[in-house]
Amino acid sequence: MPEKNTGKSAGVEKRPHRQLSIKDIARLARVSHPTVSRALQNSPLVNAQTAAKIRKIADEAGYRASAVARGLVTRRTRTIGLVVTTVADPFASEVVCGIEQTANDHGYSVFLADSNADPAREKKVVQAFAERRVDGIIVTSSRVGALYLPLLAEMMVPIVLVNDQHPGAFVHSVMIENLSGMRAIAAHLTKLGHRRIAYLGDRFGYQSDVERLAGYREALHEAGIDDVPELVVHGDGKPEAAMEAIEKLLALADPPTAVCCYNDMTALGAMRKIRMHGLHVPEDISVAGFDDLFFARYTQPPLTTIRQPMRRMGQLAMESLIKLMSGEESVAQIRVDAELIVRESTARARKQ
Amino acid sequence: MPEKNTGKSAGVEKRPHRQLSIKDIARLARVSHPTVSRALQNSPLVNAQTAAKIRKIADEAGYRASAVARGLVTRRTRTIGLVVTTVADPFASEVVCGIEQTANDHGYSVFLADSNADPAREKKVVQAFAERRVDGIIVTSSRVGALYLPLLAEMMVPIVLVNDQHPGAFVHSVMIENLSGMRAIAAHLTKLGHRRIAYLGDRFGYQSDVERLAGYREALHEAGIDDVPELVVHGDGKPEAAMEAIEKLLALADPPTAVCCYNDMTALGAMRKIRMHGLHVPEDISVAGFDDLFFARYTQPPLTTIRQPMRRMGQLAMESLIKLMSGEESVAQIRVDAELIVRESTARARKQ
């Protein structure tokens, strides 16, 4: 009675101590390897009892089918590529979290790549994805979305963008309602009696910045306030740049009594600089953010902001991608609603 | 003269429009496919001119070698699995960033998996890694490190842990000098004249908490201060729990004049609650954190803390793993130094 001895070769083992393959299981179960394959896929083509027996043996042996071999023959790897400008950003990491969870729930594994906003690196990681034969790609907050067009064409793989900064280039994307969100914030401020309201934006030209700026303007117009160009300044979405940008506002002869920040990170820098000037939020100046990152409720004072359902957005992007990968159609542009969260960084304007 | 027509079969194409393979390039270059393989690997076995010509053709055709086919025959996928309790944590995401960068620099791709601190999920993702045939695994801040032992044995793959909470179970890890770090913070406070210094920790029993608590005690002993059990309380490393935990300290008949927090997230919650009690930092009570997350310099007041070189730690973990995957030895326990960053949340104790 032959035991586990295969009789194949007596040669020395290679370093990585041979994982056991489907053929090993076939030998143990005294069937052919296709039968094992079918049994593990719960195929109706195999006898129920045999299948159960095979599954039991495979399980006890700790057998794990090789996804790479399967991917080779199936031509579908059940992996997706996720490129993000940087994971070390609270917004991105929440989105990544949502994507990873739903990918995992659907049997997909995700390759993570950090582009660091470096176009060369971004191109490199997408090439890596091409070699890995990913089934789809998600890109979040890309500054260089247009770069993907040729690569996309080359890879023949669906792509979904989250909060892309260059409109129209891609069909599938999920974004927040930037305009109505920022309009809600600005309207909140006008209702508090503010008339000199500033906008501290991201880099000029990015779609989300354009849309939020538009929302800010709409709210002001509705309140009968005219545009004041000197009250619109730009940072880069991060605290450092915000600290510089807000200097221009504070140096004004008639400084604003409230400022709408492009996002919470910007608000963080703004509030810090305001404090360094000896001023107080919200007594001297109201500050509002956008995103509702985890720290928004812990700032001093807690930040009034717009909540973006970041994980949900990641989930939606992944679900959309899954549809596309299955050959189905999916909604091209998904827009999620923004929710105003009023905390203590905004207050009624002082009587002039 | 035969053109691109392969003459193989006139059957209809499958859906995913056949990527071109090494054989396509071979046909274009009028050589055999092994020659193409060797040319693209810069093998000395192939004529320099032929190699150059092949590479040119492959490049112009936009050919991308299939990493999955290569992985199958090579038995090395050049992928690693990265499991993290949650990416949506500023500490973890910085580490992930460091790991991804250096992995990418060395030609490795990384599978990201979020365990959500759920043991079942954690097991599931590691099984997925096994099927993907990853060459190595990195686990950050695992609460359940011990769970990996059997899976590790099964996979025969090197593992590196970052900031593991269960000492001794694994050989390879990279951690911060918790003890000396927290001792530096506490000593900083004693030098400012504080005598009633509290410790607001993570869950009891986690290694990093144990070590930081020990550092705190050492500093107090050096300053001739006795242990006061009521001044040591525990949260869970997040702001919410910190807000609850610090209540116990504030409710004391003789409340502390300074509190060492397990990390910056804890400090965030602590400062918020202190403010809600109408007290001021640092006038009424000094607060110190640990980690130096991005927001530490933007809190009000900016947070005194210990800087952890998070990206560097990720880099070190990845470099260590690369060594192990190459069969080399690597330092078992890597400890990186902590650096005290004094900002404005700590001040001289008021005269009693």
Next chain:
DNA sequence: GTTTCGATCGTACACGTGTGCAATAGAGAG
């Protein structure tokens, strides 16, 4: 008894790449 049909299972391939080995050709030595 033969025929037919469905249920099971095995055989033979394919996926795209890497690599040991043989084959060939050309150069140099004798």
Next chain:
DNA sequence: CTCTCTATTGCACACGTGTACGATCGAAAC
């Protein structure tokens, strides 16, 4: 001219899985 050696290339396999197709067998139909 013959032999040897080296440089270069092709042939034949292997990696581990999925799947079309044929083979077998038993039962049911005739």
